[in-house]
Amino acid sequence: MRLERLRFAALGPYAGEHLIDFELLGGSGLFIIEGPTGGGKSTILDAMVFALYGDVAGSDSDKQRLRSGFADASVESFAEVEFSTASGRYRVRRTPEFMRARRNGEGEEVPARSTIQFWRATGEHGWDLVSKAHREAEIEIQAVVGLDKSQFLQTVVLPQGEFSKFLKAKSAERQAILEQVFATGVFARLQEWADVQRKAAELEIKARADRLRDSVQQLVGRIDSDDEALADAHAALSDPEATPESIAAAIADAVARVAERLATAEVEAQRLAADVGKREELLGRVRGWRAAQKSLATAIDAVEAAMRSAESARTAADSHVDTIAALTGTPVDLIDPAEVIRCIDVAIGALEAVTQQGAVRETLVLDCQALEQSVSEDEAAAGRLADERDQELPARLAWCAAELDRVSRSLTDAYAAAASEREILIRSRMDGMAGELAASLVDGDPCPVCGAAEHPDPAEISSSAATPDEIEAAGRRTESLSADRLAMMPDVAGARDLVAQVGGFEGEPAAETANPSVVLARIRLRLKEIGEELPRLHERSAARRKRAAELTESIAEIDRQLIDAAAEFDSVDDRLAAMEAIREDITELASARAALGEATRAQAQAQAVLDALDEPIVEDGLEADGVLEAQLIEARSVATAAIVSAEAARTLLDDIGRLSTGVENARSERDRTRQEWAATISLAETLNGRGANQLAQPLKAYVLQQMFDEVLDAANARLSGMLEGRFALVDTEQAQGRERIKGLGIEIMDRFTDSVRRADTLSGGETFCAALALALGLADTVRAHAGGIDIGMLFVDEGFGSLDPDRLDDVMAELMRLRADGRTVGVISHVSEMKRSILERISVRSVGPGAGSTLTVTWMAE
Numbered sequence: 001m002r003l004e005r006l007r008f009a010a011l012g013p014y015a016g017e018h019l020i021d022f023e024l025l026g027g028s029g030l031f032i033i034e035g036p037t038g039g040g041k042s043t044i045l046d047a048m049v050f051a052l053y054g055d056v057a058g059s060d061s062d063k064q065r066l067r068s069g070f071a072d073a074s075v076e077s078f079a080e081v082e083f084s085t086a087s088g089r090y091r092v093r094r095t096p097e098f099m100r101a102r103r104n105g106e107g108e109e110v111p112a113r114s115t116i117q118f119w120r121a122t123g124e125h126g127w128d129l130v131s132k133a134h135r136e137a138e139i140e141i142q143a144v145v146g147l148d149k150s151q152f153l154q155t156v157v158l159p160q161g162e163f164s165k166f167l168k169a170k171s172a173e174r175q176a177i178l179e180q181v182f183a184t185g186v187f188a189r190l191q192e193w194a195d196v197q198r199k200a201a202e203l204e205i206k207a208r209a210d211r212l213r214d215s216v217q218q219l220v221g222r223i224d225s226d227d228e229a230l231a232d233a234h235a236a237l238s239d240p241e242a243t244p245e246s247i248a249a250a251i252a253d254a255v256a257r258v259a260e261r262l263a264t265a266e267v268e269a270q271r272l273a274a275d276v277g278k279r280e281e282l283l284g285r286v287r288g289w290r291a292a293q294k295s296l297a298t299a300i301d302a303v304e305a306a307m308r309s310a311e312s313a314r315t316a317a318d319s320h321v322d323t324i325a326a327l328t329g330t331p332v333d334l335i336d337p338a339e340v341i342r343c344i345d346v347a348i349g350a351l352e353a354v355t356q357q358g359a360v361r362e363t364l365v366l367d368c369q370a371l372e373q374s375v376s377e378d379e380a381a382a383g384r385l386a387d388e389r390d391q392e393l394p395a396r397l398a399w400c401a402a403e404l405d406r407v408s409r410s411l412t413d414a415y416a417a418a419a420s421e422r423e424i425l426i427r428s429r430m431d432g433m434a435g436e437l438a439a440s441l442v443d444g445d446p447c448p449v450c451g452a453a454e455h456p457d458p459a460e461i462s463s464s465a466a467t468p469d470e471i472e473a474a475g476r477r478t479e480s481l482s483a484d485r486l487a488m489m490p491d492v493a494g495a496r497d498l499v500a501q502v503g504g505f506e507g508e509p510a511a512e513t514a515n516p517s518v519v520l521a522r523i524r525l526r527l528k529e530i531g532e533e534l535p536r537l538h539e540r541s542a543a544r545r546k547r548a549a550e551l552t553e554s555i556a557e558i559d560r561q562l563i564d565a566a567a568e569f570d571s572v573d574d575r576l577a578a579m580e581a582i583r584e585d586i587t588e589l590a591s592a593r594a595a596l597g598e599a600t601r602a603q604a605q606a607q608a609v610l611d612a613l614d615e616p617i618v619e620d621g622l623e624a625d626g627v628l629e630a631q632l633i634e635a636r637s638v639a640t641a642a643i644v645s646a647e648a649a650r651t652l653l654d655d656i657g658r659l660s661t662g663v664e665n666a667r668s669e670r671d672r673t674r675q676e677w678a679a680t681i682s683l684a685e686t687l688n689g690r691g692a693n694q695l696a697q698p699l700k701a702y703v704l705q706q707m708f709d710e711v712l713d714a715a716n717a718r719l720s721g722m723l724e725g726r727f728a729l730v731d732t733e734q735a736q737g738r739e740r741i742k743g744l745g746i747e748i749m750d751r752f753t754d755s756v757r758r759a760d761t762l763s764g765g766e767t768f769c770a771a772l773a774l775a776l777g778l779a780d781t782v783r784a785h786a787g788g789i790d791i792g793m794l795f796v797d798e799g800f801g802s803l804d805p806d807r808l809d810d811v812m813a814e815l816m817r818l819r820a821d822g823r824t825v826g827v828i829s830h831v832s833e834m835k836r837s838i839l840e841r842i843s844v845r846s847v848g849p850g851a852g853s854t855l856t857v858t859w860m861a862e
Contacts, residue, residue, distance in 0.1 A: 001084070001145055001146070001147075001156065001789060001791065001792060001793070002022075002083060002084050002085075002790070002792035002793055002824075003022050003048065003081060003082075003083050003793050004021070004022055004023045004082045005019065005020065005021050005022065005023065005080075005081070005082040006019070006020045006022070006044070006048055006051075006079075006080070006081055007019045007020075007078075007079075007080040007081075008047040008051075008078065008079040008080065009071075009075065009076065009077065009078055010067065010068040010071035010075045010076065010077035010078070010098075011043060011046070011047050011050075011066050011067070011068055011077055011078075011079060012040050012043035012047075012065075012066065012068055012853075013038075013039065013040040013043065013068065013070065013852045014040055014068055014070075014852060014853055014854065014855070015068050015070035015071040015075070015847075015851070015852040016071075016854065018854070018855055019860075020044070020842065020855075020857055020860075021857075022793070022824065024859050025824060025840060025859050026859065029822065029823055030815055030816065030818065030824070030825050030826075030827075030838055030840065031824070031825075031826050031827075031838060031840040031841055031842065031858075031859075032827050032828070032829060032834055032835060032838040032840070032841045032842070033826060033827070033828045033829075033841070033842045033844065034828075034829065034830070034835055034841055034842075034844070035843060035844025035845060035853070035855075036844070036845075036846065037830070039844040039845070039846060039853050040844050040852075040853040040855070041797075041828045041844050042057065042058065042159065042797055044842065044844075044855075045057045045157055045159060045795055045797060045828075046058070046066065047079040048079070048081055048157065048795075049152070049153070049157060050063065050066060050079045050094060051079040051080060051081040051092050051093065051094050052081060052083075052092060052141060052152070053138075053141075053148075053149040053152065054094060054114075054116070054134075054138065055149060057153060057157055057159040057797070058159045063096060066096045066098075067096060067098035067099075068852060069852075070850075070851060070852030071852075072101075073099070073100055073101035073109050074100070074101045076095060076100070076112070077095055077096055077098050078093060078095045079093070079094055080092070080093040080094075085144050085146070085789075085790075086790065087144055088120060088144075089120075089121035090119065090120055090121065090141075090144055091119045091121070091127060092116070092117070092118050092119075092137070092141060093116070093117045094114065094116050095112070095114055095115045095116075096114050097111065097112065097113060097114045098111075098112050099111055099112070100112040114134075116131075116132060116133075116134050116137045116138075117129065117131075117132045117137070118130045118131050118132070118137040118140055118141060145789075146180055146789040147177075147180050147789065148180075150173075151176065151177045151180050153165070154166040154169070154177055155775065155778060155779075155791055156791055156793060156794060156795065157795045157797075158771070158775060158794070158795065158796045158797060159797045164759075164767045164768070164770075164771040166771065166774060166775065166778075167746065167759050167767065167770055167771040167774050168759050168760055171744040171745050174708075174744055174746075175704060175744055178704050178707060178711075178744075179700075179704065180789065182703075182704070182707050182781075182782065182785065182789075184700055184703050184704055187699050187700045187703050188700045190687065190699060191687050191688055191698055191699050191700055194683055194684035194687045195684050195687075195688055197680050197684060198680060198681050198684035198685070201673075201677035201680050201681050202677075202681070204673055204677065205670065205673050205674055205677060208666065208669050208670035208673045208674075209670050211666045211669065212666035212667050212669075212670050215662045215663040215665075215666040216663055218659050218662070219251070219656065219659040219662075219663055223656070251656065251660045251663070255656055255657065255660075265642060265646035266646045268642045268646075269639065269642035269643045269646050272635065272638055272639035272642050273639050273643075275635050275639070276635045276636055276639050295602075295606040295609070298602075298606075299599060299602040299603035299605075300603055302595075302598075302599035302602060302603070303596070303599040303600055303602075303603050305599070306592065306595040306596035306598075306599040306600075307596055309592040309595060309596075310592035310593055310596050312592070338590065340586045341583060341586055341587060341590070344579055344582055344583045344586065345583070347579055348576060348579050348580065348583070354562060355573065357558045357562070358558070360558065361555055361558040361559070361562075364551050364554055364555050364558070365551075365555060367551055368548050368551040371544045371545075371547055371548040372548055374544050375541050375544045375545055375548070378538075378540055378541040378544070379537075379541055381537055382534055382537040382538060382541070385530050385533060386534065396519060396523055399516075399519075400516045400519045400520050400523065401492075404488065404491055404492045404516050404517075404520070405492060407488060407516065408485065408488050408492050411481060411484050411485040411488060412485055414481050415478065415481040415482055415485055418474065418477045418478040418481050419478050421474050422471065422474040422475055422477075422478050424466075425466040425470055425471045425474050426466070428465055428466040429465055429466040429471060431465060432465025435465070437449060438455070438458030439458075441458055443455065488517075491516070491517045687699045704744065705731075705744065707781065707785070708731060708744055709731065710781045710784075711774070711777050712729045712730070712746075712777065714776070714777035714778075714780040714781050714784075715729050715773045715774045715776065715777025715778070716728045716729055716773070716777070717777070717780075718772075718773040718776045718777055718780075718814050719773035721810055721813060721814055722769045722773065722807065722810035722811060722814065723766060723769050723807060723810065725751070726750060726751055726752050727748050727749065727750060727751070727762075727766065727769075727770060728748070728749040728751065729746055729747075729748065729749070729770065729773070729774065730746070730747050730748070730749045730756065731745060731746065731747075732745035732746070732747050746759055746774075747759065748761070748770065763802075764802040765802040765803045765804070765807055768800070768802055768803065768811075769803075769807065769810070769811060772796065772811060772814070773814070775794060775796075776794070776814065776818070778791065779791040779794060779823065780821075791823075792822075792823055792824065793823070793824045793825070793826070794823070794824070794825045795825075795827075796825065796826070796827045796828065797827075800827065800829040800831045801829070801830060801831055803831075805833065808831065808834070812834070812837055815827070826842075839858070840858050841857075841858050842855055842856070842857050842858075843855060843856050843858070
């Protein structure tokens with residue numbers, strides 16, 4: 001970590017705002033903060049620590065007193081630090097709680113809450129706000145710095161009175177600091193990861209062992225402990241100390257014994273099954289004879305019943321002797337019922353066809369009536385059209401002709417009057433023409449009529465003379481009337497011709513309201529329509545009369561067929577019912593004959609079965625029937641028990657085979673899992689200081705010890721140039737909980753007395769030198785190892801006053817050596833020799849009584 005800039009205002013004795021740019025310090029690497037006691041030198045460190053951690057550096061200080069008592073109430077107190085780490089550049093700004101003036105500047109002061117803002121640099125001059133929430137920002141800051149406040153005050157800033165804290169710290173405190181600055185968390189995480197893997201491996205191995213144990217227990221549970229033949233195998237498998245070999249032997253013994261039991265059970269089951277078969281055969285023969293007896297008795301009863309039924313059917317058929325003979329032409333004794341039924345079916349089919357003609361007749365009657373109605377309607381329509389043609393249209397035509405004549409005469413009269421008027425207007429204009437010419441004469445110009453230049457007595461224009469416009473208007477009227485008269489002439493001629501065609505009309509003409517020319521056109525069209533429609537009506541009426549006559553003839557033919565089909569019956573339906581009754585009787589007769597034949601055959605078959613049975617065996621069976629059934633039941637029970645025993649043995653043998661396979665698989669899985677995880681478990685044990693780890697030291701502790709040894713070596717290299725090389729730092733072994741952390745305790749080797757002392761026995765100057773050497777050694781070691789926290793700056797507050805001139809020279813020589821390493825050390829001191837030796841400085845000065853302090857930075861001076 002390296003501080004780049006510090007800016008603060010209204011803190012401690014500083015009323016104003018100040019900026020310290022450490023980046024401008026350049027290659028000097030060493031500066032001093034000097035000034036009077038109480039002037040505010042330590043406040044600079046407090047501002048730095050407050051910006052990063054929200055607290056002051058010294059344990060005896062109080063952050064509540066950060067607010068400057070010299071600052072105006074309107075000035076905000078704040079501390080702002082820019083710093084860089086391996087992960088980037090950052091800026092943090094904090095304000096403490098303080099009493100500020102109201103925004104309007106009036107009234108009492110009000111409390112201002114503390115604030116924080118944390119940024120990450122983007123590019124050369126840009127900043128992204130990471131957080132402005134206290135808790136979140138503090139977590140982010142500690143993550144990028146890599147140290148908490150206590151660790152920061154033992155490695156980067158060594159405040160007044162706490163300079164030797166790291167030297168005298170307990171091993172646990174020192175361990176926490178070393179873990180942070182050397183980033184040894186990766187080794188702790190490696191230990192934890194290995195231990196997690198070990199636990200997972202042990203769990204998996206245990207699961208495999210549990211599965212093996214469960215498989216064995218399932219096998220033990222399947223073997224009955226009360227089974228004498230398997231008692232030894234059950235005991236061997238139940239033994240918790242059983243070895244794989246003893247388990248395999250017990251399984252093989254159990255399999256052999258159960259296989260032997262299965263073979264015996266199968267032989268016995270086969271023998272008993274054969275005995276059951278014989279007994280079932282004997283009992284079956286007895287039951288067959290009994291069934292044959294019952295079948296014969298049933299067949300005899302059926303024959304007798306069939307005979308009665310056949311006799312009854314014959315009696316019913318005799319009542320239709322004549323009808324049947326007429327249908328078949330065969331005497332009743334010789335008739336075949338099937339032939340009779342066929343003939344009856346033919347007759348019934350014919351009667352049903354005739355019956356269907358009756359339905360057709362009804363349809364024909366309805367069609368004939370409809371045709372007659374249509375003929376009447378056609379004749380009525382033809383009469384109406386003839387009346388219209390002979391009466392109505394001639395009346396309308398007479399009116400039309402008369403009206404056309406009248407209009408034609410009116411137009412002729414109007415045309416004659418208009419022509420006469422036009423002639424009068426023309427003569428009137430001719431009479432006044434001399435006046436028009438005189439009006440156009442000009443003195444000195446020749447007259448267009450006589451040629452004289454003088455006009456002594458010109459004629460005057462008559463007031464009654466017609467104008468050209470009047471003559472033209474009269475001409476247009478004459479032409480229009482002439483055109484109308486000519487246009488009407490064809491209609492007049494047409495009306496006269498049509499009247500001549502229709503014939504004279506002696507009645508009153510019909511009055512019309514329409515134009516006579518339009519009426520004339522309508523009459524022509526209607527006459528044409530009537531002329532076309534009347535022939536069609538007459539033709540259709542004649543066709544319908546013909547069709548009606550044909551239907552009447554068909555109806556008469558159907559009536560004749562129905563009468564012939566009914567014969568001696570009242571109707572065809574009655575005759576059809578009689579034929580159906582005959583058919584039923586003949587069908588019943590045929591069925592009765594067939595049933596009689598079937599019953600006779602059944603009786604013969606039953607008798608043959610009974611005759612074929614072995615009489616002696618049957619008689620024995622009849623006498624021992626009850627005994628046979630009892631013996632068969634017992635034999636079946638014994639055979640079933642034998643089968644069940646064999647099946648049980650077979651199932652047990654299969655189960656033992658299946659479960660023993662499961663045991664072997666589970667054992668193989670357990671052994672394989674042990675082998676797979678052996679290396680992981682061994683590694684985890686070693687990393688955590690167990691097992692083959694001869695040091696009995698976890699990896700993290702081992703790494704810390706090695707790093708601390710390097711820190712002590714680097715510190716002793718620094719310490720050897722001070723105090724005449726008298727002292728050296730040595731490590732000790734101290735107990736840390738359940739672990740022994742070797743080498744994190746510090747004692748002092750006194751080379752002059754060849755003795756080891758505690759660190760707290762050193763004098764003030766000796767302690768200062770040892771602590772400074774340890775701090776520098778820590779920074780040297782961290783820088784030498786990539787991946788840790790690079791401590792690029794060190795601030796030391798006081799302690800130099802405890803050194804004599806020689807010891808001070810030694811310390812200054814070590815501080816000067818830091819320049820070559822590119823590191824920066826800032827010291828706070830009153831020692832005059834240091835002020836003279838260190839060129840770069842931050843000088844703190846009092847502004848004046850009651851005005852606080854200010855500071856100047858030499859490397860920032862213009």
